[in-house]
Amino acid sequence: MLDLAIIGGGPAGLTAGLYATRGGLKDVVMFEMGMPGGQIMNSSEVENYPGIKEVLTGMELMEPWPEQCMRFGLKHQMVQVVRVEKSGEYFKLLLADDKEELAKSVIVCTGATPKKAGFDGEDEFFGKGVSTCATCDGFFYKDKEVAVLGGGDTALEEALHLSNICKKVYLIHRREEFRAAPSTIEHIMNKDNIELVLNSSVKNVYGDKMGVTGVMTVDNDGKERDLKVPGIFTFVGMNINNRVLMQEDETPLCKLNDYGEVIVDLSMKTSIDGLYAAGDIRIFAPKQVVCAAADGATAALQVVAKAHS
Numbered sequence: 001m002l003d004l005a006i007i008g009g010g011p012a013g014l015t016a017g018l019y020a021t022r023g024g025l026k027d028v029v030m031f032e033m034g035m036p037g038g039q040i041m042n043s044s045e046v047e048n049y050p051g052i053k054e055v056l057t058g059m060e061l062m063e064p065w066p067e068q069c070m071r072f073g074l075k076h077q078m079v080q081v082v083r084v085e086k087s088g089e090y091f092k093l094l095l096a097d098d099k100e101e102l103a104k105s106v107i108v109c110t111g112a113t114p115k116k117a118g119f120d121g122e123d124e125f126f127g128k129g130v131s132t133c134a135t136c137d138g139f140f141y142k143d144k145e146v147a148v149l150g151g152g153d154t155a156l157e158e159a160l161h162l163s164n165i166c167k168k169v170y171l172i173h174r175r176e177e178f179r180a181a182p183s184t185i186e187h188i189m190n191k192d193n194i195e196l197v198l199n200s201s202v203k204n205v206y207g208d209k210m211g212v213t214g215v216m217t218v219d220n221d222g223k224e225r226d227l228k229v230p231g232i233f234t235f236v237g238m239n240i241n242n243r244v245l246m247q248e249d250e251t252p253l254c255k256l257n258d259y260g261e262v263i264v265d266l267s268m269k270t271s272i273d274g275l276y277a278a279g280d281i282r283i284f285a286p287k288q289v290v291c292a293a294a295d296g297a298t299a300a301l302q303v304v305a306k307a308h309s
Helices: 011-022 058-062 065-069 134-141 155-165 182-191 289-308
Strands: 002-007 026-032 075-077 082-089 088-095 101-107 112-114 146-147 168-172 194-197 198-210 211-219 224-227 232-234 237-240 275-276
Touching: 002 011, 002 082, 002 289, 011 026, 011 065, 011 101, 011 182, 011 289, 065 232, 075 194, 082 101, 101 289, 134 146, 146 155, 155 168, 155 182, 155 194, 155 232, 168 198, 168 211, 275 289
Parallel strands: 002 026, 002 101, 026 075, 101 275, 146 168, 146 232, 168 194
Antiparallel strands: 082 088, 088 101, 112 237, 198 211, 211 224
16 A cells, blocks of 8 residues: 555656655655656756756756655656546556556646647757747747747747747747637737738748758648748647546546646645646646646645645
C-alpha cells in the first residue's frame, strides 16, 4: 500500500514527491515512463525560472531536480499507469505490466501536449524558431517581427502579449473571423503593430542551422506570401493527457471541464477525496514550470496534512 502515488515526472510530479517525502510520507512512488523533467526538457533556452540567473536549456534546468527530489525517499518506477480506479477508500492503479498498486492518495501530473499545426518544418525547427509558449520565448524576439498561428482565445492573448515585446506580429488564421472573446478581438483590432493574415494557413517554415528565417503562408485562393520572421508561435489547441483517469466505460474518475482539463480547487483537490491534479492537466493552468512546481507542492502538502490528521 502506497501512501501516495504520483503519476507523471515533470516539474509538478517531482516537486510533489519532494514535498511529500520531506513531509514524512514513507511510501511515495512517482510513475514516469521516461526521464523525469517534463516538456520543458525540449526547450532550448530558459531564462525566467526564479533564482536561476544564467540562461539554461530545459534539460540543464531540470537535470538536478530528480536527485534533489529523491533525496528524502521518493521512488521512481518506469512503468505506465493505464488507469486509476477508486477501490473502496483507496485507489487502485492498473499498470501496463499487468500489475496493480494500491494507494491512499494520488496526484495526477500527466500534463498536456500542444497540438501540432502540421506544416512543413514544424518538427525540424521546434525550439529553434517554432514555439508554443509566448510567455516562455517571447522575450527572445524583443523588437523583432514574429508570426502567430491560431484563432482562439489563447492565440489572440499570446499575440497581444507578443505585441508588447515585438516590433510587429503577423496573426495568421485560416478563417475570416476569430473564435476568441469579443473583448480580446477588440484589443487585437486596436493594436497598430498586429497585422491580420486571414483566410490563410502556414505552408512551411524555413531557415538555417541557427533557426527559422521565414514563414510561407498560403491563402484560400492559393496565393503565397513570404514572411521574413525569425519565429512563429503556434496555438492550435492542446491535447490534455487525462487518459489515465478514464474508466472502462469511458467516463472520467473525477470531474473534467469541456476541454478535458481536471477541475480542481485552490488546493489542487478534485471532486474525488484523496485525488489531486497538478500542473498543465488542471483548469486554468498557466503552463509555466514555476507554476507546475507550485501546484505539485500544494497538492503534496494537502496529502501530508490529510495523512497526519
